[in-house]
Amino acid sequence: MRYFITTTIPYVNADPHIGFLWELLIADYVARFQKSKGNEVRFIAGTDENGLKIAQAAESIGKPTKDFVDEYVQKFFDLNTQFEISIDDFIRTTEKRHKKGVYKLWNLCKKNGDIYEDTYEGLYCVGCEDFYRTEDLIDGKCPDHKKEPELIKEKNYFFRLKKYLPEIARLVKEDKIRILPDIKKQEVLRMIASGDIGDLSISRSKERSRGWGIPVEGDENQMVYVWFDALTNYISALDFGEENSKKFETYWNNAQVWQFLGKNVLKFHALYWPAMLLSAGQKTPDVLHVHEFVTNEGEKMSKSLGNVVAPKDLLGKYDVNITRYYFAKQNPFADFNFSFHAFEQTAEGELKKEIGNFVSRVFGILKKAPDSISLEKIVLQEEIEKAEAAAIASSERGEFHVALQEIYQLVKRANKFIDEKQLWKGGEETEYAALLKIISLIAFWGQVFSPQKAKRIHDALNLKPGVKTFENKRIAFDPLF
Ligand SMILES: [Zn+2]
Numbered sequence: 001m002r003y004f005i006t007t008t009i010p011y012v013n014a015d016p017h018i019g020f021l022w023e024l025l026i027a028d029y030v031a032r033f034q035k036s037k038g039n040e041v042r043f044i045a046g047t048d049e050n051g052l053k054i055a056q057a058a059e060s061i062g063k064p065t066k067d068f069v070d071e072y073v074q075k076f077f078d079l080n081t082q083f084e085i086s087i088d089d090f091i092r093t094t095e096k097r098h099k100k101g102v103y104k105l106w107n108l109c110k111k112n113g114d115i116y117e118d119t120y121e122g123l124y125c126v127g128c129e130d131f132y133r134t135e136d137l138i139d140g141k142c143p144d145h146k147k148e149p150e151l152i153k154e155k156n157y158f159f160r161l162k163k164y165l166p167e168i169a170r171l172v173k174e175d176k177i178r179i180l181p182d183i184k185k186q187e188v189l190r191m192i193a194s195g196d197i198g199d200l201s202i203s204r205s206k207e208r209s210r211g212w213g214i215p216v217e218g219d220e221n222q223m224v225y226v227w228f229d230a231l232t233n234y235i236s237a238l239d240f241g242e243e244n245s246k247k248f249e250t251y252w253n254n255a256q257v258w259q260f261l262g263k264n265v266l267k268f269h270a271l272y273w274p275a276m277l278l279s280a281g282q283k284t285p286d287v288l289h290v291h292e293f294v295t296n297e298g299e300k301m302s303k304s305l306g307n308v309v310a311p312k313d314l315l316g317k318y319d320v321n322i323t324r325y326y327f328a329k330q331n332p333f334a335d336f337n338f339s340f341h342a343f344e345q346t347a348e349g350e351l352k353k354e355i356g357n358f359v360s361r362v363f364g365i366l367k368k369a370p371d372s373i374s375l376e377k378i379v380l381q382e383e384i385e386k387a388e389a390a391a392i393a394s395s396e397r398g399e400f401h402v403a404l405q406e407i408y409q410l411v412k413r414a415n416k417f418i419d420e421k422q423l424w425k426g427g428e429e430t431e432y433a434a435l436l437k438i439i440s441l442i443a444f445w446g447q448v449f450s451p452q453k454a455k456r457i458h459d460a461l462n463l464k465p466g467v468k469t470f471e472n473k474r475i476a477f478d479p480l481f
Contacts, residue, residue, distance in 0.1 A: 002040040002255040005031045006234050009048040012072035013057040017308040019294040025327045027260040028085045029400045032448045042251045044237050046091035047073045051226035055210035091237035101236025108280035114160040120201045123149040129226050157203040164275035165192045181333040184290040188270040202228040231273045257285040289398050291332040321450035322347045328400045328449045356481040358411045362435045363477040369432045373470040378434040
C-alpha cells in the first residue's frame, strides 16, 4: 500500500504555535506508523504565503512582503527538524511549481464551464479570508477574530460549487471521502443539506489584494482567491502543473490520500477542495482527518487572541521524545488542554517510572537469561495479543492515544509481573519471551512516537518481526529517559 500524507499549510504572518505543531505531529505519527509497517509513504507540509492578511501584516511593519514571508517560512520549516517530523517535501505557495499547478487547475475548471464572472457584495473578514452572513456574526463581529467584517462589492470570478454538492454528499456518505471522526462527517452532510452553500467567489481585485498573490491568468486585475490558491498546494507539490507528472500519478492517483486539518477549515477541505477536484476531473482525497484545537486554560490559542504557547517554549526545555509522546497521548478528536504540569507528570510517571524503568529492568534481567530464548511460547500471551491488536486498530484510524494507552497499560502489567515473579533473580524461558515481546512492541510504537529512543532499543536487541529465537548478547543499556 502507498500513502500520500498532507498537513494544512499555515499562514506565515506570525510565529508557529503548538496547535500547528500538534497537526504536524499527528500526521507524522501516521506517516511513521505506515512506514514501520513497510508501506510506501510520501509526506508533505508547507506554507501559505499569499493572501491579503499577509500583505497587510508586512505593510503594518513596513517590510517588503517577500522579505516578510521568507523570514517566517524558515520558522515553520525548522519545526520539522526540531520535532523530527519526517516530511519528504515542503511546498511554498510562492513557488513556480505551485503557480503552475494553480493555473492548470483553474483552467481545467474553466474548460468545464465551472468558472464565471459576477459581482460580489458581502461582509468579509480579512482574518478568515472568508465572507460571512450577518446571522453568523456575533454582535456584528467575526466569531473567530472578534472584529467587524468589511462590506465589499466588486467584480469576481465565481466557481460553481453548488453543482458538485450532491456528488460530494454521496462520496462522503459512502466513505469514498472518509471523514474522521464520524461527528465531522455528519457535520459536512448537514452543511450540504442546509442549502446554505452557494457558489464560491474565487478571485479578488488586485487592488484589495495589494497585488500580492497569484494573478488570474488572462485577467491581471484579479488575483486568485487565497483558498483556491492554497488548497491546490496538495497537488502542485506533486508537480500537477506539469504535463503527465509521474509524481502526481504515483502519489495522488495511486495512493491512499490522507489529509490532516483542523476543524476550523473543514468546509474548505470537505466541500471546496473536492468540488475543485471533481470539476477538474481529478480524484478526491480518501481520508480527511479532522482534529480539534489545542487550548490554553480552556481558551482557543490564536494569534489574534495573543495567548499562544509556542513550540519554541518546549525546545531545549524538554527532550523532543517527551514532547512527541505527550502530544501523542492526546485524543486528536477532542480539545487538547495543554498544560506544562501534565507534560512534566507524563515525563516523570509514564515515561521514566514505567516505560523507561521497564526497558532498563528487561536489559538487567537478560543478563541472567540463557544465551538463546525461544519466542514461540510466551506467558501473558492473551493480554499481549489483545493490546497489540487494539493498538494496531486505533493507529490505523490515526488515533494514537488509544495505541499508546494500550501499550502503557501492558507495560504497567509487565512491571507488576516482574515484581510478582521476582524475575531479576531469574525466570522461565516463556517469561523472558514475554518481556521480549513487550519490549519489541515498545520499540515498534516507539518508532512512531520517539524514533531516537526506539532506534536504541532496536540496535541493542535487534528484534525483527518473524524472528523465532532471540540471541542474548547481554548488552549494557543506559536509561531511556
Ligand atoms: Zn475572522
